[in-house]
Amino acid sequence: MKITRKEVDHAARLARLALTEEEAGQTTEQLDKILEYVAQLSELDTKDVEPTSHVIPVSNVMRDDIARPSLPREEALANAPDADGEFFRVPKIIE
Amino acid sequence: MSGLTHLTAHALSDLLRKKEVKAVEILDAAFSRIRAVDPAIRAFLTLMEETARKQAASADERIARGQAGPLTGIPVALKDNLCTRGTRTTCASRILGNFVPPYDATVVSALDKAGAVFVGKTNLDEFAMGSSTENSAFQITRNPWDTERIPGGSSGGSAAAVSADMCAVALGSDTGGSIRQPAACCGIVGLKPTYGRVSRYGLVAFASSLDQIGPLAKDVRDAALILDAISGKDPADSTSADIPVPSHAAALTGDVRGLRIGIPKEYFISGMDPEVEKAVRDAVDVLRRLGADIREVSLPYTPYAVAVYYILATSEASSNLARYDGVKYAYRAGRPSDLLDMYMKSRAEGFGAEVKRRIMLGTYALSAGYYDAYYRKGQQVRTLIKQDFDRAFENVDVIATPTAPTPAFKVGEKTADPLQMYLSDIFTISVNLAGIPGISLPCGFSSGNLPIGLQLLSKAFDEPTLLRAAHAYEQSTEWHKAKPPCAKEGAGP
Incomplete structure (x- = not known):
């Protein structure tokens, strides 16, 4: 086994995904099969190989610090599942 | 005027400029076509008729003023992971089912400025995750060549819409083959540009x-015209490349004499469909007869x-999709007990099975203890795959391969086994990992009358050479002129 049910439950919590009992079982089986396939990478010696995170070597792309108009509040709130006209509304965070 | 919908964008543009047809007539034809054909194909999630009418009217004014560009008045479909201001953009996901973007993707504004007419938003695998368009939360799109079969994916709606003549051209997105594989399945042209050539601003992020x-089109010239319109540096996407954009349409000279074309032996694997192999080898012979210098190359990794792709793409996706928390936009589950419960339930109810997987x-791959074994290892092997291409392109200008190992498979055939x-993306994935451009174009049919795709690849930012090779092949064959059963003359408007 490459992955256990306990590890799936842990990853689901990290990913903020509520999985049903059935989904968690099925996910364990499917991820195990995929990780089994992925394990072929361990055949390769990559000791001195640099990792590629991005094919274009860009970093710290800067622009001039010029004030620009931002999204009007009405438009920013238009897609909110819950808003009071001024703010996004969420369940109580601090007990 | 009938007989408009099967025309390419450049053919329509010629008619428009000669004043033989109006943009509003082209649009009428496109919508009658959509109404006649789409109930069986189901390529569109949202039609943009109101927007399109305004765009077509202003295209006609522009043409009358003599200010038309090559895309003015041309009906275009947009994959529904491209943000359109004021028009629902769902990503074929329940979680974005009601999302109306407050801005346009850069490619969308570029096409709008060029005078294109947006007919609608096309179906996809949810969040572009899939190879069959069966992972859509809303509907299954059918292949116009055989409605029992998938159109490929994830840009299956865009590919089917172009193939069935419901629009002249379409935009798609390609993370591991999602433009090229559906283009191959539907018998059209699909181009994934070099990473950084086209701004991703307003493309709902996957990896x-x-x-x-990139474009899905009826021929190579149309793909080149779209690329000309959408390429270039965009301040809103820091990964877009600040490299001058050549005219891709001007690169289509028809001349491939002396062009060095490499055939990678690793792409002709045992067990691949013999009809696919034969069609691709025949295509290589055509290029040889046109004067290309055919060589064997090796891409050993x-x-x-x-394996690399399914570690790196899923890792990036897990991070990108963390934003769907049900707070500022997108789906929120009803009556959560607390904040954590709101996140957990909103995401559980909003995402489909493949996205969750x-x-x-x-x-898991990014979690403590596994990062080195999976994510870092994947990035290192990505380097080896990229170096394979760097070495190959020291000796050749273009690489030719099949686009997919088989023609379009049946709906439901592979859904049980992720x-x-x-593995249906086995020939397209390396290209994204290396960041180079790739194009799929029709090169034949299976005995079951299903299209087969030829994939051509080039060095980064060498789309002019890539398109020149693709165009020369296309123009010496008839494959791109074939129409699916539902799009033959006399079948609908």
Whole structure:
């Protein structure tokens, strides 16, 4: 086994995904099969190989610090599942 | 005027400029075609008729003023992961089912400025995760060549819409083959540009180091015209390349004499469909007869590409999709007991099975204790795959391969086995990992009358050479002129 049910439950919590009992079982089986396939990478010696995170070597792309108009509040709130006209509304965070 | 819908964008543009037809007539024809054909194909999630009418009217005014460009008045479909201001953009996901973007993707504004007419938003695998368009939360799109079969994916709606003549051209996105594989399945042209050639601003992110927007078209010239319109540096996407954009349409000279074309032996694997292999080898013979210099090349790390992709793409996806928390936009589950419960339930109810599977795989691969074994290892093998191409392109200008190992498979055939589904991208994935451009174009048919795709690849930012080779092949064959059963003359408007 490459992955256990306990590890799936842990990853689901990290990913903020509520999985049903059935989904968690099925996910364990499917991820195990995929990780089994992925394990072929361990055949390769990559000791001195640099990792590629991005094919274009860009970093710290800067622009001039010029004030620009931002999204009007009405438009920013238009897609909110819950808003009071001024703010996004969420369940109580601090007990 | 009838007989408009089967025309390419450049043919329509010629008619428009000669004043033989109006943009509003082209649009009428497109919508009658959509109404006649789409109930069986189901390529569109949202039609943009109101927007399109305004765009077509202003295109006609522009043409009357003599200010038309090559895309003015041309009906275009947009994959529904491209943000359109004021028009629902769902990503074929329940979680974005009601999302109306407050801005346009850069490619969308570029086409709008060029005078294009947006007919609608096309279906896809949810969040572009899939190879069959069966992972859409809303509907299954059918292949116009055989409605029992998938159109490919994830840009299956865009590919089917172009193939069935419901629009002249379409935009898609390609993270591991999502433009090229559906183009092959539907018998059209699909181009994934070099990473960084086209701005990703306003493309709903899946895997940011791999995603790229590109055209699906009826021929190579149309693909080149779209690329000309959408390429270039965009301040809103820091990964867009600040490299001058040549005219891709001007590169289509028809001349491939002396062009060095490499055939990678690793792409002609045992067990591949013999009809696909024959069609691709015949295509290479055509290029040889046109004067190309055909050579064997080796890309030895090819067999590892799918494994690398499913670590890196899922890792990036797990991070990108963390934003769907049900707070500022997108779906929120009803009556959560607290904040954590709101996140957990909103995401559980909002995402489909494949998206959850990939978020889980990516989260696991990035989690403490596994990072080196999976994510770092994947990035290192990505380097080896990229170096394979760097070495090959020292000796050749273009590489030719099949686009997909088989023609379009049947609806439901691979849904039970995610790994089998992933392997249908085996020939397209390396290209995204290396960041180079690739194009798929029709090169024949199976005995069951299903289209087969030829894939051509080139060095980064060498789309002019890539398109020149593709165009020369296309123009010496008839494959791109074939129409699916539902699009033959006399079948509908």
